[in-house]
Amino acid sequence: MRSTSKLFAALAVFAMALPATVHAAGDAPEIEAQEWSWAPPFGQFDKGQLQRGYKVYKYVCANCHSMNLLSYRNLGEPGGPGFSEAAVKALAAQAQIQDGPDDTGQMFMRPGIPADRFKAPFANKEAARAANGGAYPPDLSVMAKARPHGPDYLYALLTGYEEAPDDMTMSRGMHYNAAFPGHQIAMANPLIEGVVEYTDGTASTPDNYAKDVTAFMMWAAEPKLEERYRVGARIMLFLIAFAIVMYLTKKAVWAPVHKRDHSEETKT
Template sequence: MAGTATRVARAGLLKASVPWLALQPTAKFSTLRDMTTTRKAVLGVMGVLGGGAAGMVYALNESVKASELELHCTTFPWPHNGYFSSFDHASIRRGYEVYKNVCAACHSLKYVAFRNLIGVSHTEAEAKEEAESVQITDGPNEEGHMFQRPGKLSDYFPNPYPNDEAARAANNGALPPDFSYITAARHGGENYIFSLLTGYCDPPAGVQLREGLYYNPYFPGGAIAMAQALYNEVMEYSDGTPATASQMAKDVSTFLRWASEPEHDQRKKMALKALMIFPLLIAISYYIKRHKWIVIKSRKFAFKPSSK
């Protein structure tokens, strides 16, 4: 009690005798507090205005887009889409014929070799004949010159143009993409390719296309530099299948899917083998585990009292 009274008295004495020790807010501190409050208010207003302006710009930008004119491709029931389904190899062969007779004039397939056709769509003799039907630039020879020779199984499909500049010059400035991984590089895969090849139509009212462009609602933007290439009976299949536009689009889409994923069938075959052997391996593992650990788990320790 005495100590408490002493501390209270000292505090009152100091407060009475030394007024400047009292912690009272000064004008300077009040000014700083007002400035901080004002700054927060200004920043808040600027944030609200900036967010509103950004939202308005985004809304205006979306309102002028003709997104309703772009169609999303349909998912078609491809026979190779099943968990353990393989490619239709007859369709791959027909798709190769479509690529060779229609697409190869503009689009390269530089990551696929003629030997890759063996056992998939052609026999070794047929693949060799296909390779020898093209001329491959090779060299230099002993005189230092490049020369042309018939293709071999180890050769890759030749590029229709010597370089990208020549390709652009022949296609009004547009560069035809390589088809090696086209289905893996496009959203929708073979569904997109099929929809694109069969989706050419007249532009809707209000859409103006410059010269050299064609309208396809499945192509981003709608304006595509590639003209419609597939028409009914534009070629003949070697197996006698009617060469309708949709049939050719389906076959070349299957061929391009195979070109993008040539290990497709082997991967699914390996997965099927793994699933078939896993139950046996699990049973053997369980038996070994029980055989090895049953003695340890059933072991009992007994301590005998000392004889002393």
């Protein structure tokens, strides 16, 4: 029916217009879209990139930012950085974790094991604030999903440090950042050339650091992304094949009715 297709068209416009409007709120600067290895529908994380990103996180970000939802074991799980079992054990053991109480009721420190959560830099929110001029460095576990434009925004932020324009007065202890809403951010530019040394031949540039640590944060936020795409591809393929069969069946079931109509049409 003509009106049906019109209604569908209107609803399709409706469906497409909505997400754009949902995210329209806010006055954040324009964020440029990047090409990422995990783009749907078949994208995957680059294991080397995730391992480099973990290194950047560990030596730079982790000085202030926690990642409370992640455990060392995650680093060796499928769909992630793909560290070997031995490497995961070694990485975990580098952290001193508080455990206890022991038989005498005392808390004690021990080397980390793969089941431990990533060790947080501060004991609590208050300590984190006190050490960072009153600004709280947010947990990075799901950061790649917690800001509009996700990873594109994180990359833009990490590479967005510039000299403040002359007509802008900066508050004390704040840094100018082109991507940050309001442009004044408490975090100083964390990614200085050479601050982390890459050993796999990748150039140790701030741009590479930003890309790699963003990829790592994306994996941290969506550790099942590869599994999701893989399962999704199978299910979508099945659904499409099933739908074709169902359509043909539907046509076959209805064919006698249409045939009868046609003969009646020619009869009268």
